[in-house]
Each structure stands twice: as C-alpha cells, then as structure tokens.
Amino acid sequence: MHELSIAMGIVNRALETAEEHGAETVTALTVELGSATHVNPAQLKFCIETAAKETPVAEAVVTIEEVTPLAECVCGWEGTPGTLDQAMVYAPDVTCPECGDRTTLIRGRECRLATVELPDEQSHQKSAQETPAPTQNKPPEEKRLLQDNKS
Numbered sequence: 001m002h003e004l005s006i007a008m009g010i011v012n013r014a015l016e017t018a019e020e021h022g023a024e025t026v027t028a029l030t031v032e033l034g035s036a037t038h039v040n041p042a043q044l045k046f047c048i049e050t051a052a053k054e055t056p057v058a059e060a061v062v063t064i065e066e067v068t069p070l071a072e073c074v075c076g077w078e079g080t081p082g083t084l085d086q087a088m089v090y091a092p093d094v095t096c097p098e099c100g101d102r103t104t105l106i107r108g109r110e111c112r113l114a115t116v117e118l119p120d121e122q123s124h125q126k127s128a129q130e131t132p133a134p135t136q137n138k139p140p141e142e143k144r145l146l147q148d149n150k151s
C-alpha cells in the first residue's frame with residue numbers, strides 16, 4: 001500500500017514534467033530508490049506501471065535505480081552501515097565503528113523521480129510549430145516610451 005502512494009506521487013511528477021515540456025507522452029522514467037527506504041524495487045515498479053495506466057506515462061519504460069546507503073560520523077568516518085536493515089527497523093541511527101558515536105545517514109533514503117524521458121526532439125519541434133509562442137505582449141520598451149511622453 002505504501003509503495004502505491006509513492007508510485008502515484010512519482011507518476012504525477014512525471015505527468016507534470018511532460019506537461020511543462022508540452023509532451024504528449026513519456027517514453028521512459030528513472031526512479032532513485034535508497035535501500036534504507038525498505039521499499040521493494042520490483043513492487044514499486046509494478047505500482048508505478050499500475051498507477052500510470054490510462055495516463056500519458058502508461059507506455060513509459062520504468063527503471064528503478066537502487067542507491068546504496070552511506071553514513072557519516074562527526075569523527076570523519078564514512079561508509080555503508082553494515083547492519084543497516086536491522087538498525088533501520090529498531091533504531092533510526094547507526095553507531096560509528098570508529099568512535100561509537102551515532103552516525104548520520106547521508107544517502108539511502110532517496111525515493112524520487114530522477115529522470116523523465118520525453119519523445120524525441122522532432123515531435124517537440126512539431127508541437128512548437130502548431131502552437132507558436134505568443135507575441136501579442138507589448139515589449140517593455142514601448143512602456144518606457146509612454147512614460148517618457150507623460151513626463
């Protein structure tokens with residue numbers, strides 16, 4: 001259930017991106033998924049494909065990129081927390097193997113839309129010709145001239 005709500009958020013972001021670029025479809029998307037999120041990559045992929053049904057994202061190739069967790073300590077230690085799976089369940093902080101202090105997880109909690117691939121540039125140019133950029137707006141220079149005449 002958790003995966004589905006994440007998936008819907010990702011699909012919505014992809015839809016927004018496509019809309020911003022005037023694309024009618026999304027050809028591919030990549031999701032960065034940190035291992036510390038405990039989100040199952042295969043399940044997330046399935047949920048994204050489910051959430052994308054009957055949207056412009058439906059045909060997109062979904063790639064899940066797993067991000068290896070990385071922790072750092074105030075003493076300068078930096079590395080992959082070895083007992084992360086257990087640590088993440090029972091306590092959010094992992095202790096440093098060097099000084100025993102609590103480390104901070106600096107990578108591994110990612111769960112975000114990394115890239116969105118839109119149809120090639122040819123179709124972009126085509127849609128740009130269909131809807132030319134608006135030129136009715138008065139250029140700022142004209143405004144300045146009017147002000148000069150008044151004074």
Ligand SMILES: [Zn+2]
Nearest residue numbers: 073075096099
């Ligand atoms: Zn330390």
